[in-house]
Amino acid sequence: MKLQFKEQDFQLQAVKVIVDCFEGQPLKTNRFTLERSREIQRKAKLAAMGAAEIDYAVEEAIGYRNSPIQIADAQVLKNIQEVQKQNDLHESVQLERPKGIRPGYNLTIEMETGTGKTYTYIRTMYELHRHYGWSKFIVIVPGIAIREGVYKSFEVTQDHFQELYGHKITPFIYHSARPQDIENFASDSRISVMIINTQAFNASGADARRIYMELDQFGTRKPIDIIAQTNPILIIDEPQSVDGDKTLKSMQDFNPLFTLRYSATHKVEYNKVFRLDALDAYNKRLVKKIQVKGINLKGSTGTTGYLYLEQISLSTTKPPFAVIEFEKRVGDGVKKVRQKLSEGANLHELSGNLPAYKNHSITEINGYLNKVIINGQDIYPGDILNDKDENAFRRVQIRETILSHLQKEKQLFEKGIKVLSLFFIDSVEKYRVYDEAGEQVLGEYAKIFEEEYNSVRNDFLDLFQQDYNDYLRDTDLATVHKGYMPVQYTEYLQRDDAYKVHAGYFSIDKKGKSVDPAVKRGSEDSEDISAYDLIMKDKERLLSFEESTRFLFSHSALKEGWDNPNVFQICALKNAESGSSTRRRQEVGRGMRLCVDKRGIRQDFELIGGQVHEVNKLTVVASESYEAFARGLQSEIAATLKGRPQKAEVAYFIGKLITNEKNEQHRITEEDARKLNKLLYKHDVIDDNDKITPVGREIIEQHKMPLPEHLEPYRESVAQLLKSIYTGEPFKPEDERQTIVLNTNPNFSKKAFQELWNKINLKTIYEVRFDTTKLINDSKISINANLHINDRYYEVKTGELEEGTQEQMEAGSLVRESQRQYLTLKNNPYTDAVYDMVGEIEARTNLTRRTIVDILKSIKEEKFLLFRKNPEEFISRCSRLIKEVKASLIINNIVYHKTAERHDAKTVFTNDKHALRNSELLKKHIYDYLTSDSAIEADFALALENSVEVVVYAKLPASFYISTPVANYSPDWAIVFDKDKVRHIYFVAETKGSDSDMDLREIEKLKIHCAGKHFDTISGGIVKFEKVSSYAKLMEIVQLRLS
16 A cells, blocks of 8 residues: 655645745756866866865866855845735745844745645755755754654655656665765765754764764765755754754754745744645645544542443434443442443442442433433533542543544445554553563553453444344345445454554564653653654555554654554543643644545545545544643644734735736725725624624635625635634534434435435436537637736835834834835746646646647737746646636536436435534434534525425435536535425525625536536436525525415
C-alpha cells in the first residue's frame, strides 16, 4: 500500500506566495563554454598555489551556492506587502527580523496541523529552484521526532515530485560523524537538502561542537564554513520550539540567504505571508471533525456504591434502556458487571443485596435529555460515581475507545478504510513487562485491553447478528448487491484474536527491550530515535487490512512522531491535569489528518464531497468531562486565532482590497463599509454587536449575503473577507454521547414513501454530444471578452507624526496618512521561467491538447500576449473561462439514459447516520431526527413538518447521488405530498439561499440542470425536481388543488 499525493490549491497558494516575495530576482543558470571552463580552471589553479586571490566571479562560476538576492530591500518589502494584500493579511511596515539578527529575510507561513506543511515546503524548494535557480536548503527541526517525520515525507513524496518536476530530491540527515555528506551537499548541482535538529549544532556536547571544528578527514576545514559558503535557504519547522536566543544566534553561522518559518502555532510572526489556521482548515474541510467522549468522575455521596452509566440506547419500537456498570456479589467476593437495565430496575437486588445500593432504583430513563435518575440523582452517560480505583477508570476509557472503534470500523469497512485507535500512556510497564527470564508479559493496561476487547467484540457481534437477521427478514436478497452484505465485516472482526490486534511502540534499549523514552528536563517529548524508527517504518503497513494491528499503545513523550491519517480514536490514559497548556490541542493534532483508503487515496472534499466530515471524524476519549475538554480545547485554539477579526464591524472592512471576475480591484471605503455593515445587520447576517449569527454563517458559506449594488461584482471576494472572521462556533467539538445512530422509522415503510423511492432510485448514465468547433469558437469569444490581467502595482503611503499624548503614541494613532500613491511594477519576474501552457490548460479542462491549441491560436494576439504579464494567472483564467463555456455547452447537449441498476435503500438510509439526541423529534421524516446541522435546512424541515399538504419526506444523504460531467451531485430532499391537495405529488428539492439562476455559477447550474434531466428520464416527468429558497416557493411550484 502506497500513499497517493495530489495537487491541492491551498498548498500551491502557500508555495506561490514565497516565489512572489522575490519577484524581480533573475534566474541563475550555469552556462559553461569550453573556453570559459579553461579560464576558470587556470585561475583556480593559481589560487590553489597561493599565486593569486580567487575572485568572486570565478567562485560563483565554480560553486553551486545560492546566488545572492539582487533586488533591493525596498523591492522585497513591496513584494511582501503585495502578497499580504492579496491574502488579506496585516501589511508589514518594515522587513521584520528576530531581535539582534541582521542578515537575510524572515517569512512566516502559518499552516494548521494535518494540512501538509512538509509537502508544501518541499514543493517550495522545487519552485524556488525553477524560478530563481536556488538549490541549497537546510531544514531545521526542534527534535528527532519531527526530523524523522520530515525525512519520511521526503521519501514517500519522491515519486510524486519526480512526475511533476522530472527529478528527485534525496535529502540527508546531518550526523557529526559523516562530514562527507556536507561535501556532497556543497558540490552537488542539483537541489540539495540537509535536515538537522537544533541539538546537532546548538548543544554543548562534543558531537554538537564538531560542526565548528577543523576536521582532519575534512581537509582541516570546519563543516560550518562549507555550509555557510553555500548561502543556504533555511526552513524552520516549528520555529516556536527553536527560537531561543542561543539557537537563533547559532543559526546565523549558516549564513542564510533567507529563512522560511512554518508552523500552526507561531509565538512570534515575522512578515507573515500565508495563513491557513485552524479556522481555515476546518471551514475548507481539510482536517477531521472533532468529537469528544467525556468521562466525568463524580464525588462520593455517602453510602452510594460504584456506578458507571455507559450509554442510553434508543429504539423506534421499544422503550429506552441504559447500559450500566455496577458491583455485584459473586460467591465470596464482589466484581464489576455491565448490564442493560430498563426503567424500574432495582440495583440493590441486582447487586446481590449489597448495602451500598440500598434504595437505589432507576426511577426514570430519559432518552431525549440523555440521563437516568437513580435515588433522585441525575446521571448522564460518561458519569462515574464513587470510583476510588484508577485502574477501573482506565478500564472504562479503554472500553469506550474499543466501542467507538468498532462502530467506526463497521461504518468504514465497506469503503475500504482501515480504522486505527491510539492510546498514550506514561509508563511502558503499564503495557509491557518482562519476567525473570526476560520474556515479554502483558502489563496491566494490555490485560485490561484484551479482556475488554473480547467482551465488547462479543456484544457487538451479537448485536450485529441481530441487525443482520432483521436485514434478512426485511430484504428481498435477489434485488440487493452482494457487496452490501455485512458478512465480510463480521469475518474481519472474527479473524484475529485479541492479542493480535494491539501493539506497543516504545523506545528500545540495547538488549532489545521496551523502555520508557528519555525526556530532558523541561521537555515533554523524547529524542529517542529507536522508537521513531519503529513508528515511521510501520506507518504505511498499519493502513493495510492484511495487518492485524488496529489498536496502538505508545508513550505520551512520543506523541510528536504520530501523524497516521487513519487514527480515528485517541485516548490518553493519564490524568487530565498533567501536561502543558496546549495538551488538548496536541492530543487532537495527532489524528487530524484526513484518512486514506486501502489504495492510499485521501478521502477529501474533492473526492467524497459533503460526506467528508461524515467519514472523517476523530473521537477523543477524554479523561475528563465533555464540558471541561470542550472548554479547554476551544480556549487553546482561540489563543492561536488572536490575530483574527471577530466582528464584521465597519472598521474591519475599511481599506480592504477586493477583486472581481475581471481581476479589477477596489479598495473598500468608509462609506462602502457602513453600507455593507448596515445591510448585513438588516438581513440578520450579523447581530447588533456585529457578530456573525449561525444563520449568517450559512448564508456567507453559500455566498448569498446581501451586498450594496456597486459591490455586487466583488461578491466572491467579500465572501472571503466574511469567512475570515472568527466566530468561535466551529471549534466546539461534538459531544459523542449526545449523538445517536439513526435507523429508519415506520414512515420509511409507508406505501407513499416506497412508491416515491421506487421512482427515484434508478441510476442513469449520461451522454454528451457537442460540437468541438462551437466549443473553440465560444471559448475564443469568451477569452477575448473576459480575459483581463492587470499590471502589478504597489502602494506607497506617506505619513506625518503629529503632537499628542503618550497614550496616543502607544496606541499608534499619532501618525496621520498624508498621501497615498499607486505605482506600477515594471520588471517581469517570469522572463526565465518555463511553462507548458497547453499541458497545464489541458489538465485543468479535460479537453484534448489539439482543442486547447486551436482555442489559443484563435484568440486575439493582445490577449495571447497577456501570458507574458503573468503566466500562472493566464493559465488559471483561461482554464476557468474554457470550463464555463464547456459547462454551458453541456447543458444544451446532455442526454441521460436509464440503467438496470438502482440505489439500495438499506445502504443509502441505514449507513450509520448520526443525529443529535436533543434535536426536535420529527413526525413525518423517515428518521426521528434531522441528519443536518444546517439552520436553513432545519427551518425547511420545520415547515415540512407543519404543512398539512406533506405526507412523508426524507433528507437525502450524500450517498444518494446523480452522476454529472463535473461531479457527483446529491439533492437535498425527497417529498411526498397529499394527492388530494396538490397537483405534483412527488417532489425532489434542492434548498438554496436564492431562487435566481444568476446567483449560481455555471458549474452549479450544470449540476442542477443535470439533476432535472436525470429525474425526467427515470420518472417520465412524474417526479418534479426544482431548486427552491423556501417552503413558500416550493408550494408555488407544486400548485395547490382548488377545493
